[in-house]
Amino acid sequence: MSAFDPYIFHILVFSPIIASIFLMLIPVSDTGSKIAISRFFSVLILFILIETIIAYMKDSSILENKLSIHLFNLNIQVNLALNKYNVYMYTVTTVVLLFNTISYAIEDAKTNIHHVSPFILTFFLFISYGQYDLRIALPILSIANFLLYFLIGFNNEIRRGSTIFHMGIFIFFCDALALVLLQIPISLAYKNIILLSPGLTRMLIPMFAPFMKKFILNIDNKEGTFLTIFLQLSGWFILLLVKNSLSISTELIETISTISLIGAIYIATIATTDLRAKCFPHYFLIFYSSLAACILFFSGSDFYYSSLSLFITNIICFFGTARFSYDSHGTPTLTWFMALFLGLPGLGIGTSLWVLIYQFYSLVILRDGWTNFWITTTIGWVIALLLISAVIILSTKQHKEATEKVPKDFALISFLCLSLMSWLIPVALFYKHKGF
Amino acid sequence: MFTATDLSILILIVASILVLVLDAIGNQQSKALLEKPHIGLVAFGALYIALTIEILESLSTTTSDQILFNSKIGNIFLVVNSLIALSIMRNIAHQKPSGSYFLILSSLAISMFSISTDSLIFKFIASTGWMTLLTTLAVISTPGGKKAEIGLKFSFSALLLIIQFILLLSFLYYENLPLNISDINLTKTAELSQNLITIFIILSGMSLAGIPPFHSGFIDCFDGGNIGVAFLLLSNASIQGCSLLMDSKNLLNNSSLSTDKFNTLGLILVLGFILLWARALDQSKIRRTTAYIAASISPLFSMTLLFGSSILLPKPIFIIATYAFITLSLSALFSSLSHMTTINQPWQTWEELSGFGRMNPWQTLVFLVGLSSIAGIPGTFGYFIKLSLIAPMQENFLFSSAIFLSIAIGAACLMRVFVFVFAKHSHLEQSINLPKPSFWLIAVSFILVGLGFFPFVS
Numbered sequence: 001m002s003a004f005d006p007y008i009f010h011i012l013v014f015s016p017i018i019a020s021i022f023l024m025l026i027p028v029s030d031t032g033s034k035i036a037i038s039r040f041f042s043v044l045i046l047f048i049l050i051e052t053i054i055a056y057m058k059d060s061s062i063l064e065n066k067l068s069i070h071l072f073n074l075n076i077q078v079n080l081a082l083n084k085y086n087v088y089m090y091t092v093t094t095v096v097l098l099f100n101t102i103s104y105a106i107e108d109a110k111t112n113i114h115h116v117s118p119f120i121l122t123f124f125l126f127i128s129y130g131q132y133d134l135r136i137a138l139p140i141l142s143i144a145n146f147l148l149y150f151l152i153g154f155n156n157e158i159r160r161g162s163t164i165f166h167m168g169i170f171i172f173f174c175d176a177l178a179l180v181l182l183q184i185p186i187s188l189a190y191k192n193i194i195l196l197s198p199g200l201t202r203m204l205i206p207m208f209a210p211f212m213k214k215f216i217l218n219i220d221n222k223e224g225t226f227l228t229i230f231l232q233l234s235g236w237f238i239l240l241l242v243k244n245s246l247s248i249s250t251e252l253i254e255t256i257s258t259i260s261l262i263g264a265i266y267i268a269t270i271a272t273t274d275l276r277a278k279c280f281p282h283y284f285l286i287f288y289s290s291l292a293a294c295i296l297f298f299s300g301s302d303f304y305y306s307s308l309s310l311f312i313t314n315i316i317c318f319f320g321t322a323r324f325s326y327d328s329h330g331t332p333t334l335t336w337f338m339a340l341f342l343g344l345p346g347l348g349i350g351t352s353l354w355v356l357i358y359q360f361y362s363l364v365i366l367r368d369g370w371t372n373f374w375i376t377t378t379i380g381w382v383i384a385l386l387l388i389s390a391v392i393i394l395s396t397k398q399h400k401e402a403t404e405k406v407p408k409d410f411a412l413i414s415f416l417c418l419s420l421m422s423w424l425i426p427v428a429l430f431y432k433h434k435g436f
Numbered sequence: 437m438f439t440a441t442d443l444s445i446l447i448l449i450v451a452s453i454l455v456l457v458l459d460a461i462g463n464q465q466s467k468a469l470l471e472k473p474h475i476g477l478v479a480f481g482a483l484y485i486a487l488t489i490e491i492l493e494s495l496s497t498t499t500s501d502q503i504l505f506n507s508k509i510g511n512i513f514l515v516v517n518s519l520i521a522l523s524i525m526r527n528i529a530h531q532k533p534s535g536s537y538f539l540i541l542s543s544l545a546i547s548m549f550s551i552s553t554d555s556l557i558f559k560f561i562a563s564t565g566w567m568t569l570l571t572t573l574a575v576i577s578t579p580g581g582k583k584a585e586i587g588l589k590f591s592f593s594a595l596l597l598i599i600q601f602i603l604l605l606s607f608l609y610y611e612n613l614p615l616n617i618s619d620i621n622l623t624k625t626a627e628l629s630q631n632l633i634t635i636f637i638i639l640s641g642m643s644l645a646g647i648p649p650f651h652s653g654f655i656d657c658f659d660g661g662n663i664g665v666a667f668l669l670l671s672n673a674s675i676q677g678c679s680l681l682m683d684s685k686n687l688l689n690n691s692s693l694s695t696d697k698f699n700t701l702g703l704i705l706v707l708g709f710i711l712l713w714a715r716a717l718d719q720s721k722i723r724r725t726t727a728y729i730a731a732s733i734s735p736l737f738s739m740t741l742l743f744g745s746s747i748l749l750p751k752p753i754f755i756i757a758t759y760a761f762i763t764l765s766l767s768a769l770f771s772s773l774s775h776m777t778t779i780n781q782p783w784q785t786w787e788e789l790s791g792f793g794r795m796n797p798w799q800t801l802v803f804l805v806g807l808s809s810i811a812g813i814p815g816t817f818g819y820f821i822k823l824s825l826i827a828p829m830q831e832n833f834l835f836s837s838a839i840f841l842s843i844a845i846g847a848a849c850l851m852r853v854f855v856f857v858f859a860k861h862s863h864l865e866q867s868i869n870l871p872k873p874s875f876w877l878i879a880v881s882f883i884l885v886g887l888g889f890f891p892f893v894s
Contacts, residue, residue, distance in 0.1 A: 168854065169844075172814070176814060179823065
């Protein structure tokens, strides 16, 4: 054990805030320096993460830290823990931050807040990932949303005001309701679903996020990707915390499956009428997030890892696709990137999806048989996937005019990187746990 | 026995007389002397001495009596609030009337006496006296035509307070009961008398704290009056009113009335609280909306001290946290508004605030943090204060629903302001760039958010 190991986790958690302080010290107009510093820090955070993971693999007990404040007889503690659940969340957040700082060059000097927001949002995520209790993590994620509203409010989209108004009220409503219910030991019929609502809302699952369409249309093309991923990651983590604290019943699994299926069909339906290239990656993202959220609640750790694998692959594919759909506006490169989402075996999301299908068949169908519920659910998901894929294949062919050409070599390398990463994610997840 | 609080009160009374004399002399002198830095020095000096004495006294003595501890902490925060009010008033250069230092110091001495004394007669005299002095200050510091309205509404509130106290004292006299709160035992009196005595002491507390339906004077004072005076009125009225409500709790404990009466008190407070939030939602003017939101802190503060609890925090720390909440939230809200010189006039609407946050992000940040904290948005200090009410009152579903509703309405109010300040563009041709708020004000807003990260409530 190196001398650094006991502190490495603290360093990881607080490094984004240190990066923010450095970025704030640079004048707003000096975008070149800001880009350099943000790239430097995101690489540094990645190295710290690697060191943290190595320390965790050597001795997992050292990564349970308590931040304590002693004042008179008062002892306030904030626990931060690295465990098998959140280590993947830390990894994906760090990778997304790195991708974001490398791929997004700040072209104009808006405000300092725009420059530091990815780091501050990462810090909020890091702090909340370290928590076991939703009552502590949710307020932190809730207040972090203000940064999102600020960034959306500052862009030039027409309906930005109503977007943040509806989104803000709805998310605060869900958060407050869940937190109030956690204080009252009563058994309400839909208490579990209410507790899940902050997570489902953030994952933009349509039945819980009526603002979803407005949000997709009114986020800035360049900053929007990171904001959407922030919402997805925070939503997923909330679901995970709730899942770990609930006793999962068959009724709950069926309710969540139905909710997510309705959401997926809704997404596929609106995709048929909405042919904007900006929206395609979001529709796929929400579609697969719904599926991952549904699978998360299936009993057994195998489903946890396959759900996580699907979710992370989805996030990574979304990141690349969204960036290229914004830049290329429907050129053939967009079609390549969209192929990552189609669920083809061995390509993009298909690397995780087919594992999931195999597990579903071997662990659910072979055990319970093809009940009416599972037949209906499976058919529903297949129809939704076929519909959304068909619509997007047909409509990307119609978008021929590129406003901003992406260099072909660069696009090809990015595509290959994403394809490789979508292979690495399930391999890394299933290597140790042998989920199938 | 001469206590440290008596010494503080004496210092404040002497200082108030001294500033009155200096003020009178200053009015006869040249214009340069009218700046009166020496008067400010005496006033601030007296306040700092009083604060030091109170803090030292609180640290040196330990008490298990909750009422006594409350009054000690209350005294400290009364002085702190007066200091903040004076700082806010110094920002508003054109609204610094002659005699304001005297009125602030003397009203502070009276309010400290009011919450320290056990005698109901003295409480009656001190409360009405405090209200009269602060009404005078509110009226003389109001620049426009709202003077009459504020004076009239506060006179009406003071009249109601006097009537309620007289009725309370009459019933106590009729039942041959002592007039010291700690000596009153209602168990042997008739149930009707018990009910009437407790009702009138609760009503007195509510009118002193400005809890609905006795809130109109406070709203008008903030809407049209001096922001510093409004801060002083609201914060110190809440502390004094809550002290009377704590006395009513004591009386209820020493009576044969059922504990349901206590829940009824909670319900009255929470209804007033919701009423203020509902009114805040339909206002178009900046000052008026903020006034309703700020006034909602008074019932919240009373409810927290009466019913709130925290498993994770020792009771004394929880009480200090509750007092700190009212001071920090109100100071963030009122101080930031006093800095927003271009949009803090009573007639200005939210439309005029469009794009303000884009030009002045720091002022807007502090203002929004103050609002969020009072609204109890998750992730702020106010959220834990609201949550501390739910667990002890969990059997009362209506109460929990009302707390949740207040957070939901608060979120709506906040998002409305947020859209105006950040999502809209300014209608003005020239951008307004105000100086950054002070370091302390920014620190206060960070404390309000930072404390929202620490779980005070299990």
